[in-house]
Amino acid sequence: MQALSIRKLTKVYASGxxxxxxxxxxxxxxxxxxxxxPNGAGKTTAIGIVTSLVNKTAGKVTVFGHDIDTDxxxxxxxxxxxxxxxxxxxxxxxxxxxxxxxxxxxxPREKAKERTEVCLRExxxxxxxGEISRNLSGGMKRxxxxxxxxxxxxxxxxxxxxxxxxxIEIRRSMWDFLRTINEQGTxxxxxxxxxxxxxxxxxxxxxxxxxxxxxxxxxxTVLRSLNQEVFVLSLAESVPDRFQISGFNCIxxxxxxxxxxxxxDQSLNQLFAALNDAGIQVSSMRNKxxxxxxxxxxxxxxxDKELTEQVADPEVAV
Amino acid sequence: MDMHGQLIALYTxxxxxxxxxLRIWLQTIVPPVITMTLYFIIFGNLIGSRVGExxxxxxxxxxxxxxxxxxxxxxxxxxxxxxxxxxKFQGHLQEMLVAPVRSYVIILxxxxxxxxxxxxxxxxxxxxxLFFTKLEIKNPFITISMLVLTATVFSLGGMINAIFAxxxxxxxxxxxxxxxxxxxxxxxxxxxxxxxxxWAKVSALNPILYMVNGFRYGMLGVSDINIVTAYVVVxxxxxxxxxxxxxxxxxGVGIRE
Numbered sequence: 189m190q191a192l193s194i195r196k197l198t199k200v201y202a203s204g205x206x207x208x209x210x211x212x213x214x215x216x217x218x219x220x221x222x223x224x225x226p227n228g229a230g231k232t233t234a235i236g237i238v239t240s241l242v243n244k245t246a247g248k249v250t251v252f253g254h255d256i257d258t259d260x261x262x263x264x265x266x267x268x269x270x271x272x273x274x275x276x277x278x279x280x281x282x283x284x285x286x287x288x289x290x291x292x293x294x295x296p297r298e299k300a301k302e303r304t305e306v307c308l309r310e311x312x313x314x315x316x317x318g319e320i321s322r323n324l325s326g327g328m329k330r331x332x333x334x335x336x337x338x339x340x341x342x343x344x345x346x347x348x349x350x351x352x353x354x355x356i357e358i359r360r361s362m363w364d365f366l367r368t369i370n371e372q373g374t375x376x377x378x379x380x381x382x383x384x385x386x387x388x389x390x391x392x393x394x395x396x397x398x399x400x401x402x403x404x405x406x407x408x409t410v411l412r413s414l415n416q417e418v419f420v421l422s423l424a425e426s427v428p429d430r431f432q433i434s435g436f437n438c439i440x441x442x443x444x445x446x447x448x449x450x451x452x453d454q455s456l457n458q459l460f461a462a463l464n465d466a467g468i469q470v471s472s473m474r475n476k477x478x479x480x481x482x483x484x485x486x487x488x489x490x491x492d493k494e495l496t497e498q499v500a501d502p503e504v505a506v
Numbered sequence: 507m508d509m510h511g512q513l514i515a516l517y518t519x520x521x522x523x524x525x526x527x528l529r530i531w532l533q534t535i536v537p538p539v540i541t542m543t544l545y546f547i548i549f550g551n552l553i554g555s556r557v558g559e560x561x562x563x564x565x566x567x568x569x570x571x572x573x574x575x576x577x578x579x580x581x582x583x584x585x586x587x588x589x590x591x592x593x594k595f596q597g598h599l600q601e602m603l604v605a606p607v608r609s610y611v612i613i614l615x616x617x618x619x620x621x622x623x624x625x626x627x628x629x630x631x632x633x634x635x636l637f638f639t640k641l642e643i644k645n646p647f648i649t650i651s652m653l654v655l656t657a658t659v660f661s662l663g664g665m666i667n668a669i670f671a672x673x674x675x676x677x678x679x680x681x682x683x684x685x686x687x688x689x690x691x692x693x694x695x696x697x698x699x700x701x702x703x704x705w706a707k708v709s710a711l712n713p714i715l716y717m718v719n720g721f722r723y724g725m726l727g728v729s730d731i732n733i734v735t736a737y738v739v740v741x742x743x744x745x746x747x748x749x750x751x752x753x754x755x756x757x758g759v760g761i762r763e
């Protein structure tokens with residue numbers, strides 16, 4: 189069954205701005221799905237429509253088979269949402285922030301108390317339950333929002349940039365937690381600007397840009413479509429300026445570091461064989477940038493180029 | 507979510523509102539009591555003693571139901587407008603909007619909070635009034651029902667205000683420029699029998715006149731307005747305000763994109 193199915197979803201705001209241009213998207217039950225795109229691409233609008241915070245202009249959305257037009261309450265019951273902005277009741281206690289939401293989903297008192305405790309313990313906030321949410325650190329507020337979204341045991345968890353502004357240690361612990369609940373069966377849709385996060389966690393990826401889905405496939409397939417990668421090699425010994433390796437594009441960064449471009453028809457074995465022949469020892473190696481980031485930048489660059497060409501050609505622009 | 511679930515959601519919203527009222531009692535309960543005490547001292551004791559009788563009662567006795575009703579109106583309105591707008595402004599209203607809570611449950615939960623605060627302040631002001639004058643309740647049913655209905659109308663009014671409000675200034679415009687003048691001209695301090703014919707007819711357009719007089723009839727047994735007419739007007743406003751709220755919340759006006 190599809191956890192989320194979107195067909196020809198369109199959103200035109202009252203200002204006339206078109207945020208979504210008839211997108212189609214499917215997220216399978218149990219998936220960990222990354223929805224990526226630059227700022228203003230339409231990610232938050234799409235999530236807003238699914239969670240009923242934004243009214244759609246046209247199209248169809250179903251959540252676990254429940255159409256949001258005809259069976260909104262059932263669709264809502266399946267969803268937990270962690271919004272981009274911190275939107276906690278600042279003056280409520282940590283406990284009440286979660287316990288009240290359990291009530292909004294109709295959980296009986298005892299069940300609500302039990303779930304509140306479970307969620308706060310899982311997110312390591314149980315010891316802070318009596319504090320007002322305003323006094324929590326940024327990372328704790330983010331975790332509290334996740335606890336709040338999970339209190340009714342949703343089948344689909346939507347996280348809109350959940351780790352924005354969170355330090356690396358907390359971010360990693362949140363990743364572990366999200367992996368665990370995904371393994372337990374919760375479908376997760378994640379939007380993030382940290383592409384390393386998406387690459388680490390997600391099995392499928394959809395890239396949205398200018399209100400259109402420009403890429404939607406398995407993460408591994410998408411990453412394989414990269415036909416060029418750039419590696420930075422640290423060398424054990426110094427190399428001369430303008431050092432070159434036969435058959436590869438190479439830039440000398442400094443006397444101990446070089447940057448090498450590898451295309452789809454080349455392999456790392458070939459590179460290391462060439463380095464071996466030249467008597468050069470490599471002490472470490474890393475990607476110049478995250479692979480998903482590389483792909484993402486190319487897609488965005490391609491879009492910018494197309495837009496420039498459209499403007500240059502007045503007939504197309506009209 | 508079934509009806510039992512909706513009732514749990516309703517209770518949750520009510521509980522949240524009551525917790526808020528009690529948490530900030532220095533803002534929600536104390537100021538109206540101080541204001542009303544000053545009214546009793548200045549208008550009742552000092553000026554009222556020179557006014558003499560009104561409507562067949564000592565001026566202080568005549569004025570007391572009006573002041574109680576005035577505190578109920580301002581507090582029920584103020585509670586919902588500030589609570590709902592704060593939820594909208596801080597964003598935590600979204601907790602309810604993304605949950606399967608029906609629109610009417612969101613409305614009833616907040617209105618219940620407004621009514622509870624209105625009645626709470628009204629009860630404390632009544633106790634204060636007893637220090638200044640003798641009060642009897644002629645008809646408890648009319649007295650209580652008129653209080654609850656009036657608090658309901660103004661809680662709904664507060665909600666409509668909060669739905670349209672975009673900034674904190676918008677929350678105070680209606681109380682300052684509409685609610686205040688209508689309350690002062692709604693027969694709190696005088697009987698319309700004192701007014702010239704023309705102004706008495708103009709006063710008949712003021713809905714608060716019906717509420718104050720309905721309540722005064724319940725307490726003292728006197729009113730400028732027929733009690734049936736008062737009920738009809740108040741009930742009509744309850745239905746109108748609820749229908750407006752329901753339409754706005756269901757359509758997402760002011761709360762959804």
